[in-house]
Amino acid sequence: MKPRIMVLIILWCLSLIGCSAGEVAGTPRKIDPTIDICPVCRMSVIDEHFAAQIIDSQGRVEIFDDIGCMSIFMRRLETGEKDSIIASYVKDFESMEWLSAQEAFYVQGRIDTPMSFGIVAFAVEGAAQKFAEEVGGKQMTWEQVQTEPLTIGLDIEFNREEWGD
Secondary structure: OOHHHHHHHHHHHHHHHHHOOOOOOOOOOOOOOOOOEOOOOOOEOOOHHHOEEEEEOOOOEEEEOOHHHHHHHHHHOOHHHHHOEEEEEEEEOOOOOEEEOOOOEEEEOOOOOOOOOOEEEEOOHHHHHHHHHHHOOEEEOHHHHHHOOOEEOOOEEOOOHHHOO
């Protein structure tokens, strides 16, 4: 084989390897507050304590500034769209690390979150329980976050019409 052809083949192989060396499908993406806008409330995602994200089977990522916004987004999805979600993540309120939304422990209470849904996530159940006691809140599961009526500030029931539900 000619040296030029061999070099071209090697370069082509290296370019393929380089293209596949990006983020692993389904892993959480780093938030960039200069470009990440919540698709529900249209606010910039600035305070990562309350951030959440979903990733679909096409690799599309939606970033939310409030766990309540992600809950609304998920409720609006059709069945086929829900099935295309391959991963959902929330930020641990204490460590700021990404957690699987399904495995996190949630607290809803009088917590100042970006859209006032007052929901935060924890990696450890004991930490969630302690925080719930401190703020007079209630512990929740991911299932409850997705299905129970959302409240704002734990007092006002969420107005679905205002948000297009």
